[in-house]
Amino acid sequence: MKITRYKKVQKYLKFYQNNFGFHQPYQVLIDGTFCFAAFKEQINIREQLPKYLNGQLKLLTTRCVIIETERIAKKTHGALTILKQYGIHECGHKEPVSGAKCIMSMIGNSNEKHYILATQDRDLQDKLRAKAAIPLLYLHNKSPTLAKPSKASYDKAGQTLQCSTVFISETQNETLKSMKKALGVEDKVEEIKVPIKKKKTHNPNPLSCKKKKKKPNTKQQTTKREGVSEGKVKKRRNKKAPRIIKDQLKYPPQ
Ligand SMILES: [Zn+2]
Numbered sequence: 001m002k003i004t005r006y007k008k009v010q011k012y013l014k015f016y017q018n019n020f021g022f023h024q025p026y027q028v029l030i031d032g033t034f035c036f037a038a039f040k041e042q043i044n045i046r047e048q049l050p051k052y053l054n055g056q057l058k059l060l061t062t063r064c065v066i067i068e069t070e071r072i073a074k075k076t077h078g079a080l081t082i083l084k085q086y087g088i089h090e091c092g093h094k095e096p097v098s099g100a101k102c103i104m105s106m107i108g109n110s111n112e113k114h115y116i117l118a119t120q121d122r123d124l125q126d127k128l129r130a131k132a133a134i135p136l137l138y139l140h141n142k143s144p145t146l147a148k149p150s151k152a153s154y155d156k157a158g159q160t161l162q163c164s165t166v167f168i169s170e171t172q173n174e175t176l177k178s179m180k181k182a183l184g185v186e187d188k189v190e191e192i193k194v195p196i197k198k199k200k201t202h203n204p205n206p207l208s209c210k211k212k213k214k215k216p217n218t219k220q221q222t223t224k225r226e227g228v229s230e231g232k233v234k235k236r237r238n239k240k241a242p243r244i245i246k247d248q249l250k251y252p253p254q
Contacts, residue, residue, distance in 0.1 A: 009053060009146050012135065016149070019157035020133040022114045025056035028137065029106060030086060031099045032069035032079055033120035037139045039078035045144075046085070049118075049137070052144045060115075062091040064102035089113075100124045107134060116146075132156035 016022040028049060038045050050057050061083050069080045091102050100121060107115060111133045118137040119125060128134045129150040136147035149157075 005143075006052075006054065012146050012149055013053065013055070015153075015157065016114075016133065016135055019153075020111070020114070022116075022135070025058050026053060027058045027060055027089075027113060027115050028118050029089070029103060029115040030059060030061050030083070030118040031065050031103060031121065031124070032072070032076060032083065033099075033124075034118040034137075034139065035069070035079035035082040036076055037120045039082055041139060041142045043139065043142055043144070045082065045118075048144055053116075053146070059086040060089045061086045062089055062093075062099075062102050062106060064091055064093050064096045065099040067096040068099040068102075100127075104128075107131065 013022065013026075030045070035045070037043075046059065049059070066080070066083055066088070069076050069083055089106065091106055093102060093105070096102075097105075100123065103117065103119070103124065104127060106113075107117070107128065109131075111131070114133075116135040116137055117124075117128055119128075120138055125136055125138070125147075128136055129147075130152055132150070132152040133156065134153070135149070138145055138147065
């Protein structure tokens with residue numbers, strides 16, 4: 001179960017990387033509801049999220065989110081202490097707005113700063129799902145969970161993919177043509193290879209040259225043989241002798 005969980009996360013993260021330019025360290029924008037849930041479930045966000053996303057993270061929040069969490073009753077005191085540990089990204093709200101509004105303004109039209117949004121706020125999640133290129137992180141009981149990319153994200157990625165596939169198809173045609181050419185060349189190369197093999201058959205001629213080289217050696221050997229030849233002749237005589245004996249043996253019966 002765990003392996004498939006991590007595989008899913010990596011698959012989703014790659015989707016955001018490939019289509020929308022997300023990269024490490026991931027900027028995780030965290031709101032009060034997420035911190036409240038983490039505090040309630042006794043989860044160490046700083047430890048668990050990098051493990052789950054298998055990457056370096058910047059944990060961030062905004063002033064508006066902190067102020068909103070401060071305003072809500074003492075229940076959220078634990079969440080507030082967690083929130084205050086994180087880096088604060090400037091939202092530019094002189095008059096603090098609600099956390100959800102602030103986050104929506106941080107995202108802007110296209111989430112240019114590549115925030116991963118960590119929130120338990122269902123309404124905010126729905127608003128974020130309607131936009132493309134916003135990874136959603138939430139706590140499912142005690143498990144941090146990266147939501148499947150929204151339809152809006154897939155649609156936008158699909159557009160970019162379609163655009164790229166047009167390019168790919170053109171390039172594919174070119175590559176196919178070049179491949180065919182290459183194949184034709186390869187056939188020619190094979191044809192050429194055969195005469196090369198014939199040339200290899202011509203190569204034995206140099207072997208005959210080697211024989212020529214051997215000849216002087218043989219001459220030297222022959223000179224040696226001339227010396228040795230006497231012994232050989234003697235041996236031959238020895239060999240002939242038995243034949244004669246055989247002949248002699250054969251003759252007597254006649
Ligand atoms: Zn703000």
